[in-house]
Amino acid sequence: MIEETKKVIVITFAAVLLAIALNIFLIPANVFASGFTGVAQLLAVVLPLSTGILLFLLNVPVAILGWLKIGKAFTFYSFLNVALTTLFLEIIPVISVSNDILLNAVFGGVISAFGVGLTLKWGASSGGMDIIILILSRLSDRPLGPLFFILNGLIVVTAGLMFDWEKALYTLVSLYVASRIIDMIHTRHVKVTALIVTKKPDELRKAIHERVTRGLTRIPAKGGYMEDDKEMLMIVITRYELYALQHVIETVDPAAFTNIVETTQIFGLFRKDD
Structure with missing residues (x-):
């Protein structure tokens, strides 16, 4: 019980970090995160729903698939992280602390990566692509890193088309910084x-x-x-x-x-x- 309590506390803290990174740094600057979080940000621009709600909705079918194919404990804690992130995204207001897009991209990437890295280190994930990659890794021996690259590449290109290519380049900066921090805390390798x-x-x-x-x-x-x-x-x-x-x-x-x-x-x- 002590170990499980620690795990819930860490996952909750990680969700707070991700919500802060999004609502205070990335979303005000129109810089996008990786994976399903970035997809939710893009959809929030064209749909009358918040990033948090869209992130939750995107993860529901993935969580059901993970529950059936991976295991209950891992999927439960991963979906708990998603649900808490959604909650904190709705609670924490979207405010801008800096008009410098580079600072927003770097600090947003660093803070979000700390949240993702802590979640991975404690045996869960931030949902979305992590669960899909884990399912595919049990079905195929092929390298799965290109799947991360393809999805993040689509996010960057879509950001460039919807806003401008400068925003897309800063999104690349944020994704690179985030990957380096995750390397430091856990590992980026599948x-x-x-x-x-x-x-x-x-x-x-x-x-x-x-x-x-x-x-x-x-x-x-x-x-x-x-x-x-x-x-x-x-x-x-x-x-x-x-x-x-x-x-x-x-x-x-x-x-x-x-x-x-x-x-x-x-x-x-x-x-x-x-």
Whole structure:
């Protein structure tokens, strides 16, 4: 219960950050966020609905799909983040603190990225594209980064067509800043490889298989200083499963050494049905 309470507090704080980034920096400057949030901003320009309400409506079908295909806990906390973001977007007034569009783009990108990064780090997401990417990652071994690029590219082009190309360029600045901050807090890569050196390989393997639906490889290892026998468990996961894996390792073998490596592409068996 303590862990779940902490998670809800972090997700709530992250929703506040995202709402502040939108209502105080991005929306007044007509600079757009990434993913479904940016889509909601664009739709709010032409539809008689607020960005928060549109963000919520866009995420409802995605949340239903995630509930059926991914898992209840991850989807629940992701949709909770979306619902709280919608609430705070309606509560916090849209005001401009600066007339400098570059400052708005940079600070909006930084603050929103802190919100997204914290959510990812605590085993949830900001909904939308994150849930779609996670579903697709369980169906295909192909790199999924281009999907982020395509959607964000469409947002940038649409912003240029609806307003002017200067706004589109500043949107690119905001997206770049946000991606760098997410890299720092969590990881932008969809897939990562965990190399876990442990003295409790059997217990850890069993616990990982109960919480993370991925195969792993066991490699004999020997300590370089003590020369004691160990094993290295190698597992490729999505970034959304990193929180669950970290929690399992800390629970079963806190003394285990874990190295997380960025994975750009994989070949062979990875999907859930394999």
